[in-house]
Amino acid sequence: MPTFDPAPPDDALTKEQAVWTETTNTRSRIRTIVLGLREPATVATIADRAQCSANAARTHLEEFVTLGIIRKHEQSTGARYARNEAYVHWRRANELAVSHNLEELLDKLASLETTHDHFQEQFNASAPSDVDLPSEATHAEIEAQLETLSEWATVREEMDRHKEAIRIARRTDDRLTA
Numbered sequence: 001m002p003t004f005d006p007a008p009p010d011d012a013l014t015k016e017q018a019v020w021t022e023t024t025n026t027r028s029r030i031r032t033i034v035l036g037l038r039e040p041a042t043v044a045t046i047a048d049r050a051q052c053s054a055n056a057a058r059t060h061l062e063e064f065v066t067l068g069i070i071r072k073h074e075q076s077t078g079a080r081y082a083r084n085e086a087y088v089h090w091r092r093a094n095e096l097a098v099s100h101n102l103e104e105l106l107d108k109l110a111s112l113e114t115t116h117d118h119f120q121e122q123f124n125a126s127a128p129s130d131v132d133l134p135s136e137a138t139h140a141e142i143e144a145q146l147e148t149l150s151e152w153a154t155v156r157e158e159m160d161r162h163k164e165a166i167r168i169a170r171r172t173d174d175r176l177t178a
Helices: 012-023 026-035 043-050 054-067 085-099 102-123 139-177
Strands: 070-075 078-083
Touching (some): 026 054, 026 078, 043 078, 078 085
C-alpha cells in the first residue's frame, strides 16, 4: 500500500504555475491575482505573480481600474493596485441574485436574522464588536467565545450580502416585467 506524504513534491508549485500559465489567458491571470490582493501591489509584483510582462499587466490593470474592479493608488514610489472591496461585495451579492430566486433570498435572510437575534440575546449586545471578553476566563473559554463572535460577524456579513442580492433581484425583476 502506498504511503501518504502530506508534503508536495518540490516541483509541484512550478508545475502548477506552468499549467496555469498555459491554460489561462493573461487578462484572466491578472484579474485573479489582483482580486486576491489584500494590500496594494506594484505592477511588477502583479506581473510576476501573473507570469506576464509589466506592460501587459499595466494594460489590463488600467482596464480593470476603468471598470471599477480594482483601485489605483498613486504614491511617490509609483502606482499600486488593489481590489475594489465595493466591487467584490457587489459581485458576491450579484452571484446570489442570479443563482437564487427572490423567495429563496428572502427565506435565507429571515433565517440569518433569526440567528442574529439569538446572538444578540446570548451576548446582550447589538453587534459582536460590542462584546467584552471575560477577564476571568480560561484560554479555551476565550477561544470558544471568539469563535462564536466570528460566527456572528459572518452572519451579519451574510445578512448584508443577502439584502444587496434582494435589491439586485428586485431591480432585475422590475426591468423584466416592465
